Structures are given as C-alpha cells and as structure tokens.
Amino acid sequence: TNVDPLDPLFIHPSDGPNTITLAEKLTGAANYRAWKRSMEISLSTKRKLAFVQGTIAKASDDAHKADLWEACNNMVISWLMNNVSDTIARSILYVKTATSHTLASNQGGGKRPEGLVVPSESRWWPVGA
Secondary structure, three states: OOOOOOOOOOOOOOOOOOOOOOOOOEOOHHHHHHHHHHHHHHHHHOOOHHHHHOOOOOOOOOHHHHHHHHHHHHHHHHHHHOOEOHHHHHHHOOOOOHHHOOOOOOOOOOOOOOOOOOHHHOOOOOOOO
16 A cells, blocks of 8 residues: 555655754753754654654554554654764663653763653653644
C-alpha cells in the first residue's frame, strides 16, 4: 500500500539518518533553545514533529501502519541522536520512542536545559509547546 506523501508515516526514499543536520549539535542548556527551534523546523518540514510531541500514536489495529510508525519513529530518533553531543546521544540510545527521549544529561553540573520537561514526564517537548 502506498503512503500519501503528506502523511506523517511517509518516509521519502532520499531520507536517511543523516538527512537532518543542524548547524550546531545540542550540547546542553547554553544552546538548547536555538537547537530546539532548529529541530522543530526541520522535523516539521519532514512532517515528523508529531513523533516528538507524542501526538501520533502507533496503530494497534493495522500491522502495516504499525510497521510504518516504527520506521518513522526510528528515523526521528536517528535524526535527534545525530544532532546532539555524543554524551547526550549515548544517554538516549536505548529508548523505544522519540516521545520518550529526554535531554537531561550530566552536562552543566547536572542542570537540564531551561524549559526541558523533566525525565519523569518523558518528553522532548511538552505537548503543545
């Protein structure tokens, strides 16, 4: 079954883990706001922002759509991991969904970037932020 290119579950054949490359990787609180905005813009152009916002659910009644969701989710995780410092990337490597990623790290004396949702809430961005 073909997926509509406007559907968030669509991955363009030219998309890969290195398709999104921001000018600056996230290193901590100092560049979080600019990095977040750049990542939002990039994910939005790919129609994948919903994956980090948690507003697109994995289909439970359609195996094909569930597979598409998994592929998109993993692509988003790879885009995020390729645009953060190695330390932050290692801390998020084994999470299951882009929504469950947190950016809390031990950098900056244990401070998390201002505006970042705390790990117990398990989101990159608050829904609607």
